[in-house]
Amino acid sequence: MPVTIILGAQWGDEGKGRAVDWLSSQADIAARATGGDNAGHTLNVGEHLLKLHLVPSGVLHPNVVCVLGNGMVINPVNLVKELDKLAALGLDVSPERIKLSTRAHITTPAHLAQDAAQEQARGADKIGTTLRGIGPTYLDKVGRRGIRAAEMADLEAFAEKLTASLTRASTSLVRDGFGAVEVEAGVAAYVEAAAKLRPYLTDTTEYLNRRLKDGARVVCEGAQGMMLDVDFGSYPFVTSSSPTVGGTLSGLGFGPKHVQRVVGVAKAYSTRVGSGPMPTELLDALGDRLRGTGANFWDEYGTTTGRPRRCGWLDMVVLRYSAAVNGFTELVVTKLDILSGFDEVKICVAYDIDGQRYEYMPARIEDVERATPVYETLPGWHEPITGVRKVEDLPLNAQRYIARIAQLADVPVNVISVGPERDQLVFAV
Numbered sequence: 001m002p003v004t005i006i007l008g009a010q011w012g013d014e015g016k017g018r019a020v021d022w023l024s025s026q027a028d029i030a031a032r033a034t035g036g037d038n039a040g041h042t043l044n045v046g047e048h049l050l051k052l053h054l055v056p057s058g059v060l061h062p063n064v065v066c067v068l069g070n071g072m073v074i075n076p077v078n079l080v081k082e083l084d085k086l087a088a089l090g091l092d093v094s095p096e097r098i099k100l101s102t103r104a105h106i107t108t109p110a111h112l113a114q115d116a117a118q119e120q121a122r123g124a125d126k127i128g129t130t131l132r133g134i135g136p137t138y139l140d141k142v143g144r145r146g147i148r149a150a151e152m153a154d155l156e157a158f159a160e161k162l163t164a165s166l167t168r169a170s171t172s173l174v175r176d177g178f179g180a181v182e183v184e185a186g187v188a189a190y191v192e193a194a195a196k197l198r199p200y201l202t203d204t205t206e207y208l209n210r211r212l213k214d215g216a217r218v219v220c221e222g223a224q225g226m227m228l229d230v231d232f233g234s235y236p237f238v239t240s241s242s243p244t245v246g247g248t249l250s251g252l253g254f255g256p257k258h259v260q261r262v263v264g265v266a267k268a269y270s271t272r273v274g275s276g277p278m279p280t281e282l283l284d285a286l287g288d289r290l291r292g293t294g295a296n297f298w299d300e301y302g303t304t305t306g307r308p309r310r311c312g313w314l315d316m317v318v319l320r321y322s323a324a325v326n327g328f329t330e331l332v333v334t335k336l337d338i339l340s341g342f343d344e345v346k347i348c349v350a351y352d353i354d355g356q357r358y359e360y361m362p363a364r365i366e367d368v369e370r371a372t373p374v375y376e377t378l379p380g381w382h383e384p385i386t387g388v389r390k391v392e393d394l395p396l397n398a399q400r401y402i403a404r405i406a407q408l409a410d411v412p413v414n415v416i417s418v419g420p421e422r423d424q425l426v427f428a429v
C-alpha cells in the first residue's frame with residue numbers, strides 16, 4: 001500500500017520536514033494536507049538550508065510531484081514568494097510538479113488583520129498564534145463564507161469576491177475599534193498573485209486518486225502537531241485545523257485503505273511555541289541549555305516567527321496519547337544529539353494532578369495546567385553522536401533512552417536523527 005503519513009507527535013517543530021525529505025526519496029508525490037504558512041519546515045541538504053511554509057518538503061527530489069491539498073489554507077502572495085525563492089535556487093517549480101488544490105481556502109489580508117485583532121483582544125489570554133491569519137481563514141471556511149483557490153481561475157470574479165469579503169471584514173474590524181483593511185491594495189496584490197497561480201490549480205483529489213490507482217507512492221506531510229489539534233490539543237491553545245491522521249485523509253481526499261504507514265515524528269525532548277500548558281517545561285538553566293543560544297539554525301527559535309521555543313523533558317503522556325489518536329506504526333525520534341552531555345535525562349511517564357496519577361491526557365485544560373510531571377530518571381551520555389550512523393554505535397545509555405521511549409509508547413522507534421543534515425539519520429531497523 002502506497003501511502004505514508006508523517007505527523008508531528010508533540011507541539012509542532014518536531015522535524016517533520018526533514019523526515020518528509022528522507023521519505024520522499026522513496027516516493028512519487030509529497031502532499032501537504034492541513035494548515036498554511038503557520039508551518040515552518042526546515043531542510044538542510046548540502047549547501048541548501050530551506051525553510052518551507054507551504055510547499056511540501058519533497059521539493060528537493062526532482063521526480064517528486066508536490067501537492068498542496070484541499071485541507072490547506074493558502075496565502076497566495078506568500079505562495080508566489082515561496083515558489084520564486086525555490087525557482088531562484090534552480091528547483092523546478094513548474095505546474096507539472098506543483099499542484100494547488102482548487103478546494104484549498106484562501107487566506108486574505110482581512111484574515112491577517114483579524115488574527116492580530118483577536119490576539120490583541122485576548123490580552124493576557126492570547127493564543128500566541130503565528131499571525132498568519134490561519135484561525136480566521138478556517139473560521140470563514142466552516143462559516144461557509146470563505147474563498148476557495150478555484151476562484152482564482154477567473155480573475156475578475158475573484159477580485160469581486162475578494163473586494164466584498166475584505167470590505168465586510170474591514171467594516172466589522174473598524175466597528176470593533178481596530179484598523180481598517182486596505183481593500184484596494186490587497187485586491188491588487190492578490191489578483192497579481194492569482195494570475196501567477198492559475199496554472200497550478202488542480203483537482204488534487206482526482207489527481208491523487210488517479211495516481212494511487214496507477215501505483216504511485218505518496219508521502220503525506222503533517223504540519224503542526226498533535227497537541228495543536230483543534231479536537232485533541234490543549235484547546236483553546238491550538239491551531240484551527242486537525243493535524244492528526246483524520247485531518248490528513250480529509251485534507252487530501254482519499255480513503256484509509258491506501259495507508260500503509262503512519263509515522264509519528266517526536267523530538268527527543270519537548271518544545272512548544274505560543275501559550276498553553278506544557279507540564280514538563282523547564283524554566284531554568286536546563287531549559288536554556290535545550291533551547292540553545294540561537295547561534296545554530298537548529299536552536300529552538302521558531303522557523304516561522306523567530307520566537308524562542310519553550311523547552312522541557314520528553315512527555316510520554318503526550319506521546320502515548322498521540323500514538324493512540326493517530327495509530328502510529330512507527331516513530332522517528334529527532335534531535336537526540338542535543339541530549340549529549342547531560343549527566344541524567346528525564347522522561348515524564350505520568351502526571352500527578354491533585355494527588356491522582358494520570359497516564360492519559362486530561363481534557364480539561366485547568367487539569368493539565370495543574371499537572372506535575374512524574375519523572376523517570378535515566379543515566380545520560382556525554383559522547384557527541386552527530387557522526388553515528390548505526391544504532392549499535394550510539395552510547396549504551398542513548399540506546400537505553402530510545403528503547404524506553406519505544407516501550408512506553410508501545411511503538412517501535414525506527415529512525416533516530418542525530419543532526420539536521422539529510423544523512424544524519426540512524427536506522428534502527
Ligand code: GDP
Nearest residue numbers: 013014015016017041042298335417418419420
Ligand atoms: P518541523 O516544523 O517539524 O518541520 O520542524 P522545524 O523545521 O520547525 O524545526 C526543527 C529544527 O530542528 C530545524 O531547525 C531542523 O533543521 C532541526 N533538526 C531536525 N532534526 C535535527 C536533529 O536530529 N538534530 C539537530 N541538531 N537538529 C535537527
Ligand code: IMO
Nearest residue numbers: 012013038039040128129130223224239273274
Ligand atoms: P510546524 O508545521 C509550532 C502554534 C502557534 C500557536 C498555535 C496557533 O512548523 O510544526 P496559528 O497561527 O496556527 O493559529 O497558531 O499553534 N503553531 C505552531 N507551533 N510549529 C508549527 O508548525 C505551528 N503552527 C502553529 O505557535 O501556539
Ligand code: MG
Nearest residue numbers: 013040041303
Ligand atoms: Mg516548524
